[in-house]
Amino acid sequence: MFYKISIKTSSHTDFIDITPKVREVVKQSKVEEGICVIYVPHTTAGVFINENADPDVVYDVKNHLEKLVPWINNYKHLEGNAAAHIKSILTGNSISVIIDKGDLVLGTWQGIFFAEFDGPRSRNVFVKILK
Known part of the structure; x- marks a missing residue:
């Protein structure tokens, strides 16, 4: 069994701290020792762990990714979101955290x-708890 967390993003590029929601899933699972796998089933989104105390970190990451992979019109992918696919590859679509x-x-x-x-x-976002 896995848990689903629904998210509504509010901008083209958006980083949302989902730590409280994932913690709630872990609590509901009643698993004391294990692994929590967080998986994003989208090719233009990702998941990562980083500092959540200072919002300037997220701002810097967002700005650097925009410079590294700009939204330009010379990609071959015709849907116009090739940069989003590349950024998703860079962040990855899953992480594992010890419980x-x-x-x-x-x-x-x-x-x-x-x-x-x-x-x-x-x-x-799908969350799987392994004992």
């Missing part, structure tokens, strides 16, 4: 982010 004592093992400043690269849209 210990019924909670996620994250560093002091770490959070789990959903990354939207072709929004705004309604998206899903």
Whole structure:
């Protein structure tokens, strides 16, 4: 069994801290020791772990990705969202986090982010808890 977290993004590129929602899934699972797998089933979105204490970090990541993979019109992919596909590859579409004592093992400043690269849209994140 897996859990689904529904997300509505509000802009073309959007990073949403989903740590509280994933923690709630872990709590509901009642698993004390295991692995939490977070998976994004979209080719123009991703998921990553990084600092969630200072919003300037997310701002810097977003701006650097825009410079690294700009929205230009010379990609061969005809849908116009080739840059979103490339950014999704760079962030990845899944992460695994250790569960210990019924909670996620994250560093002091770490959070789990959903990354939207072709929004705004309604998206899903799947969470699987392994004992």
